[in-house]
Amino acid sequence: MSRFGTLGAKLYRGEMAYDFVGRRKFWYAISVLLVIVSLTGLGVRGLYMGVEFQGGAVLTTPPDASISQDDARRVAEDASGNDARVQELGSGALRIQVTGLDTEESGEVREAIAAELGVAATDVNAEVVGPSWGDQMTDKALRGVIIFLALVSIYLAIAFEWRMALGALVALLHDLAITVGVYAFVGFEVTPGTVVGMLTILGYSLYDTVVVFDKVKEKTGSVTKQTRFTFGELANQGINATVVRSVNTSVVALLPVGGLLFIGTGLLGGGMLKDIALALFVGLAAGTFSSIFIATPVVVDFRLRDPEIKAHDRRILAKRTERGETEDSANAPTAVHAAVSRPGAPADEALATDEEGFVVVQRRQPVSRSRGRGRPSGKRR
Structure with a gap:
């Protein structure tokens, strides 16, 4: 098995993990920066609308x-x-x-x-x-996006919960903003192919987000019935269990799209092929990022406002404090690092965080008994 495959297996089993939820403010800052840059490019350069929209x-x-x-x-x-x-x-x-x-x-x-x-x-x-036909195209494109977002929200609210629907919408709007900003910076014209590409990436981003949400729902379904992990820690376990799958799926999807964008357009010319390929390439990359670093952390922030979840997390943190498991303990679970502990793990396991933010499981050695000291074999006679 490759090193990446081994890493994925360890992440899935909970033997090591990355604290996505605990460091969500850092990823929020990166996302906000990307969106600001994209909107700045949109405001300064604007979009060059094709003849299909302007006439x-x-x-x-x-x-x-x-x-x-x-x-x-x-x-x-x-x-x-x-x-x-x-x-x-x-x-x-x-x-x-x-x-x-x-x-x-x-x-x-x-x-x-x-x-x-x-x-x-x-x-x-x-x-x-004619310009009237271009106005109709613009109106239909906007209507299609609005209807899509409405149906997505209803589906997620029914299949999961309304907080996950909001988290998915935040991730989708994040993907749209970045894709539109890249279009403004590159200067490609907006054509019907661009609209098709936009709707396609929204569907893909939603697919990736739903996969993560399904695992998060499985992990957090009985959060109040256990007394070992906080809600954020269980949600983080769900992300780690699906992160490698999301990355692998995205890479496989980006390779042919990249071929269309960088090779196909050069050999076959531009046109609609180029417009669709650029939207797909940027949207796929942004969708993978948002499904891992944005969607679930936003859901966690919403759920932490729930009084029941807040009370549950306080009880768990209070018990850890009583046991001496503070955030200053290098090898003990904390409110952040316990998110990667293995469910049902024995009590003699400890966690250690490496320099890259990954946490590995370590086994504490039992204390040797004194009755065997001084004997060559340590056995009773």
Whole structure:
């Protein structure tokens, strides 16, 4: 078994673990920083909406066009008076997009490009999208996202509980904000393919979150019926039992998506393939992060407001204090480190935290009895 597989087995069995819940404020800070950077990029650069949302014209030159992208952009902007975007397709053709054009204006741009190429105007393909159709696309996209989030909330509230529904929504909004921010920084245009990619990553992020929630629910289902672990510690055990599975699933999903984004778009050109691939790649990575570091810790914060959970945790911490198991004890469970203790472990086990935050189980050696001292074999005669 590989070292990563061995680590995953130990995490699943509870022999070692990472305290995700105890260090949740650190991960919250990272998430808030990422969201702020994303929203800053969105506010400064904004999103470049495609012609499907703004209306305009898309012109495609014949294959192996004898004109550079800069020249094609210059000709289109001079003829239309608007900003133009040029993209090279896999066949060597150029895709020229100019927003805010009607049918007559797009005809003028078409003729100017054909004249620059030295071909007939009919050889340059032109498609015109009206602004009303773009408004309908925007409205339907927003409506689809809102309906999706509403159905997700209802499902999670029924299958789990309302606090987990809120935790999942926080994670989904986190993924959306980061993906949109990356789009703003990169400068890719927003197309219907982008909307499809967004909805896809929301579904994947939800899947990963539900897997973690299911294990957390299993661990915390009888939290008040036991007197060994706090709610946060049991929730942390659930995360550790599924973290390797989440990472493995995400890596397997990111590899083909990365191939589409970095290799496929270079060989086959951009277009909708590039738009979907970027949304999927960023969303998959953000979804994996949020399902582990955001969703369950948010649920823990909500549950710690419950009077029953608060009273239960106080009793457990009070018992640990009576036994001398304080946070200053290097080898004893604490409110943070006990989250990785094994359920049902014998009393002679102790915990030790390494430099990376992982906790390993150590066995205390029993005290030797004095009756065997002084005898060669230590046995009775």
